[in-house]
Amino acid sequence: MFQPFLQHLEKELFSRFHLIDRPIDPELEFKISQRSKNPAMIESWCYECPQFRKIRYTYINAGATAQIFNSVIYPNHQYDLPLLGIDFLAFGQKKILVVLDFQPLFRDPDYLKKYIEPMAPIRKKYNDLAQDLEMKFYDANQYFSPYLLFARTNPQTVIEQLFPAYQEYIQLYWQLVEKAEPKTDSTEVERIIKAQKDYDQYSAERDPASGLFKSYFGHEWSEEFLHKFLFEDSVPVPVK
Numbered sequence: 001m002f003q004p005f006l007q008h009l010e011k012e013l014f015s016r017f018h019l020i021d022r023p024i025d026p027e028l029e030f031k032i033s034q035r036s037k038n039p040a041m042i043e044s045w046c047y048e049c050p051q052f053r054k055i056r057y058t059y060i061n062a063g064a065t066a067q068i069f070n071s072v073i074y075p076n077h078q079y080d081l082p083l084l085g086i087d088f089l090a091f092g093q094k095k096i097l098v099v100l101d102f103q104p105l106f107r108d109p110d111y112l113k114k115y116i117e118p119m120a121p122i123r124k125k126y127n128d129l130a131q132d133l134e135m136k137f138y139d140a141n142q143y144f145s146p147y148l149l150f151a152r153t154n155p156q157t158v159i160e161q162l163f164p165a166y167q168e169y170i171q172l173y174w175q176l177v178e179k180a181e182p183k184t185d186s187t188e189v190e191r192i193i194k195a196q197k198d199y200d201q202y203s204a205e206r207d208p209a210s211g212l213f214k215s216y217f218g219h220e221w222s223e224e225f226l227h228k229f230l231f232e233d234s235v236p237v238p239v240k
């Protein structure tokens with residue numbers, strides 16, 4: 001269901017940036033689970049380039065049971081740009097959840113004006129994809145923008161609306177990257193490093209995917225995947 005989204009991102013990235021492979025631990029890069037009704041495959045890719053210190057995306061293919069495309073792009077620490085966050089999930093044809101956002105690192109008005117307001121015209125065209133759903137795992141006011149796409153939807157809308165919306169958001173993201181000026185002041189850079197690290201910790205602690213990973217691939221693999229690949233600047237919270 002979301003393969004064309006992965007291919008589009010890949011094509012864009014390779015045509016615009018000088019990507020260098022960031023090797024993934026072979027244990028984490030690809031895995032097949034035979035535990036579910038349909039075998040579940042998980043595969044991940046990771047790159048870097050001068051503009052982005054980490055570009056990662058993951059595809060879970062469990063046939064008709066589950067199709068998931070998840071990606072985060074982390075700008076280089078000299079850029080205070082939001083992260084590009086993508087989480088598209090389909091559990092059969094009935095339960096499809098899509099989330100797409102420029103995930104803000106800061107929330108001051110100048111920041112929002114510079115990086116988030118430009119999303120507004122695109123967001124306005126896709127009301128069906130912005131449903132003001134309540135977040136149960138995350139806090140909508142932390143690392144999410146007011147113009148995120150967040151919807152429970154259907155296969156037709158994925159093709160007819162999500163795909164064009166996705167292309168437009170990504171185009172805009174590249175424009176923001178092109179315009180961005182690298183910070184050179186070490187205090188400012190430190191502030192960005194901390195904000196990206198806090199994002200990883202927050203996301204690792206809240207990620208609703210960990211249950212799904214555990215059921216497919218077991219506890220140990222899931223913890224490693226979460227803390228050594230997805231959110232590698234996070235540390236596991238000690239259990240009491």
Ligand code: BLA
Binds near residue numbers: 072136137
């Ligand atoms: C929700 N994301 C979910 C859920 C799962 C995942 C299983 C719960 C779906 C449900 O309601 O049953 C899956 N998350 C994943 C997977 C990975 C992951 C497979 O990190 C990694 C491979 N999530 C993100 C990113 C965004 C995001 C980058 O990883 C931002 C665009 C958003 N996911 C997001 C939101 C929800 C969600 C907002 C709804 C959670 C809520 O209600 O609080």
